Amino acid sequence: MRxxxxxxxxxxxxxxxxALAEMLERLVGKYVCEVHLYAERVEDLPLENxxxxxxxxxxxxxxxxxxxxxxxxxxxxxxxxxLNGLLRRWDQLxxxxxxxxxxxxxINCLQPDVVIVHALFFRLQELAxxxxxxxxxxxxxxxxxxxxYYALLAALxxxxxxxxxxxxxxxxxxxxxxxxxxxxxxxxxxxxxxxxCQEFSPAKRLALRGTAxxxxxxxxxxxxxxxxxxxxxxxxxxxxxxxxxxLHELPLRLLVAGNDDPAQFRHRATELGIENKCLWQTTDAVxxxxxxxxxxxxxxxxxxxxxxxxxxxxxACGLPVITSKYAGVAELVRDGVDGIVLSDPLDISxxxxxxxxxxxxGDLRRRLGxxxxxxxxxxxxDRSAESLWKILTRRT
Numbered sequence: 001m002r003x004x005x006x007x008x009x010x011x012x013x014x015x016x017x018x019a020l021a022e023m024l025e026r027l028v029g030k031y032v033c034e035v036h037l038y039a040e041r042v043e044d045l046p047l048e049n050x051x052x053x054x055x056x057x058x059x060x061x062x063x064x065x066x067x068x069x070x071x072x073x074x075x076x077x078x079x080x081x082x083l084n085g086l087l088r089r090w091d092q093l094x095x096x097x098x099x100x101x102x103x104x105x106x107i108n109c110l111q112p113d114v115v116i117v118h119a120l121f122f123r124l125q126e127l128a129x130x131x132x133x134x135x136x137x138x139x140x141x142x143x144x145x146x147x148x149y150y151a152l153l154a155a156l157x158x159x160x161x162x163x164x165x166x167x168x169x170x171x172x173x174x175x176x177x178x179x180x181x182x183x184x185x186x187x188x189x190x191x192x193x194x195x196x197c198q199e200f201s202p203a204k205r206l207a208l209r210g211t212a213x214x215x216x217x218x219x220x221x222x223x224x225x226x227x228x229x230x231x232x233x234x235x236x237x238x239x240x241x242x243x244x245x246x247l248h249e250l251p252l253r254l255l256v257a258g259n260d261d262p263a264q265f266r267h268r269a270t271e272l273g274i275e276n277k278c279l280w281q282t283t284d285a286v287x288x289x290x291x292x293x294x295x296x297x298x299x300x301x302x303x304x305x306x307x308x309x310x311x312x313x314x315x316a317c318g319l320p321v322i323t324s325k326y327a328g329v330a331e332l333v334r335d336g337v338d339g340i341v342l343s344d345p346l347d348i349s350x351x352x353x354x355x356x357x358x359x360x361x362g363d364l365r366r367r368l369g370x371x372x373x374x375x376x377x378x379x380x381x382d383r384s385a386e387s388l389w390k391i392l393t394r395r396t
Contacts, residue, residue: 172328
């Protein structure tokens, strides 16, 4: 099968992009697909320049580099949409490239055949409207940019997701339900993300723990909370900061990793008197396994998350996790057995008591972590790729 895959970038430092990389490797290796990847940047994937006698009859990935437009994010996105479509059309007309289908993780083109639905921007738009001040969003201009960007993506979602010729594959039951409610799509398949349980395991976490703790100057007596990902506000970071301030007497540290601008969150931490308890790390400069190794508890009281891959990876590493019912990954978590699922991520008092209980009870942390590792073992990438392959073969 020859597949055109459209994604701005692929690497293994970001959840959605890491999930796509895992899927593509299996489509190529197990199902012998010919993948033509239209992207601005590609890392951590084996690539071929073009089909050759050595690759004929074998699966491979060919990268068609899409130029990157500089400027604000919304202009870069508009440029990306135009240029990836232009390049694919050029290849069809002049290079005689013919694809069995076009696969897109999210809204990356207007006429895909199959979309793997991760983030839902109409939900992010609703949250952005839910009473946050311009200051809370990082200033008037940044807030305006965010609103316009979310409005554009929400409009594109309406255009793409209401087209019943396009097959939708959601990464969680929650996401499928939201697609049904918002776009009347009751035909959505579910392809949950998986976890590489060799890369993310208790043994590897413990082997790296000493080095990782020293890297961030963390003492043995400190209990480290970890939050990983982008869009920290939606991931629940404001609530975590409030909880940390309420627990200021405990030996807690917070490690926050991602590519968001930490300035506004640093400012809030300073207001709460906990800046000295917080560590800020960009994921571009660190291996995510080091982050899990340094942590004692993973905490992300998400207000919205289509899946939440860091939660699943933390479970595979044997870490106790705190998530919320608004994260798709919560479907894999038995509350109180494999982790803690909050019914209201904005209820700071419940979050405070949950963190306090886990910090003070090492046996509880170990029990939750052990159960989580056993549960998540069944959710591997081979299983996910098999589900996706069945969808692709039906579509063709």
